Amino acid sequence: MTRSPFPDAPRPSRLNALRGTLIVSVQADDGSPLRDVTHIVALSRAALLGGAAGLRLRSGEDIRAVRAVTDVPVIGLTKRAQPGSPVYITATPGEVQEVARAGADIVAFDGTDLPRPFPVADLVRAAHGAGALAMADISTLGEARAAYAAGADIVGTTMSGYTPHSPQQPGPDFALMRALHAAGLPFIAEGRLNTPALAAQALATGALAVVVGSAITRPDHVTRWFAAALRPDPAQAARAGETS
């Protein structure tokens, strides 16, 4: 039914439509009972009902199905293992085209320094050739600079904590956000923004927009956080065992 709200606008103004907003990532993991397109559409509609201004979706099938029920901006990606490379987010020009043709306004792809099948510039070219914006998911300031030099329209902090050369931490990488802002590089904040306060903090560091996924659309993850919080501290449990 509907198409992108900004198919013909120049690229910077298309991104402006997302300024200051919440984008909800609706991606069920492989093996999740929610990994079914009807559930993805229902979760997306619930997110829109709650005030999401954009969606981040995985796979052409999901994008096509959600595009049929909404015209909000969509960031699209694929997640596929690549032979001989740890990169899995939209790693080839063919995957970029697949996502753009399904109706994504912005194509997100791995923009890290990990060994990769295609250079970032090839993915940018494929996105632009298909009429979409190019979003590089990065894990460091250096990767962001390289992605912009390769023509990316925007970078996301998505991959911080998921490359061996970025900080491994349980919370969001606010240091990276501050560094991007200080360098004058526009960015979308993404990754472990698991509470409204953290999302607001990310926006306050200068993010163009904020992507939240697991805390909204992965109830299995959220349940695990609660279950872990209720589990007794093993050391304390052992001490209690000695005295009883």
Ligand SMILES: CC(=O)N[C@H](C=O)[C@@H](O)[C@H](O)[C@H](O)COP(=O)(O)O
């Ligand atoms: C590292 C990676 O593959 N991130 C993926 C990228 O699309 C998704 O699995 C995340 O859910 C998304 O980035 C949002 O992050 P969080 O779920 O932490 O709010």
